[in-house]
Amino acid sequence: LPPPSRYGDHYEWNKAVTCVHNVLSPQRWLEHYGEVTIRNTKSDICTCKISFVKSRYWTSETSKNEVQGQVLNRAGEVVHRFGGLWHEGIFCDTLPNPQCIWKPNTQPDDHFQYYGFGRYARELNELTPELKKVLPPTDTRYRPDQRILEEGDVAGADRKKEEVEQKQRDRRKELAKKGEEHVPRFFRKEMDAAGNEIWLSNGTYWKIRERPGFANTENLDLWC
Structure with missing residues (x-):
């Protein structure tokens, strides 16, 4: 089990707004903007508020992706301030020695050829021999249209995507005929402190993965 x-x-x-500009152009670029509040549900000793500043048409390239933030105590008083550019680094100027508190990893040299993905994003769909032994067949790393797209066959990926989604629609119709609804295997629905509907782990995934293992359980056939 995870520690x-x-x-x-x-x-x-909460999540900031993410916008992709010039999506049909080679000069496309991504922007985050909006307010993000980070809370510790186990303690109210402090809260962090982060503002991702929306750029303007006249904004220079050197001032895009600006971030400003504050850490507040339970009385609402500012105890730390930080800011910077999220693609370069975030600095805190209220520490005894102002310093960089976060910076992104260096992009691979060929990232422009791979949609700007960093190493982490590239590895999200990776299937190693070790993973194949323990993953359930419903894991999206087995989704065929996703794999075909990664291999560069856009037309083939579109066709396979339609097959996969039609299979999902057919399964939903069959359940509706029986008066049944799909019950998530690894998650449960709850309401958070703000009254928002959220999905949480029900704690079964890692237990089943360890014993008896997904190869020894009944699994849905999601992919064509």
Whole structure:
């Protein structure tokens, strides 16, 4: 099982808006903007508020991707301030010695040829021999249209995507005829402190993966 948090903390945050500009142009670029609040559900000792600043048409290239943030105590007083550019680095100027507190990993030399993906993004769909032994067949790394697209066959990926999604629609219709609904295997639906509907792990995935293993259980046939 994954190790518990070292301090027992549990953080929740909302997502900023992500926008891809010039999506049909070779000069496309990605922007995040909006307010993000990070809270520790186990303690109210501090809260972090981050503002991803939306760029303007007249904004220079050197000031895009600006981030400004504050750490507040439970009384709402600012105890730390930080800022910078999320594609370069974030700096905190209220520490005894102002310093860089975060910076992105260096992009691979050929990242422009791979949609700007870094190493982490490239490896999300990787299937190693070790993983194949333990993953359930429903894992999206087995999704065929995704794999075909990764191999560069766009037309083939589109055809396979339609097959996969039609199979999902057919399965939903069959359940509806029986008056049944699909029950997620590894997740449960709950409401968070703000009243938002969220999905949480039900704690079964890692237990089944360890014993008896997905190769020894009944699994849905999701992919064509």
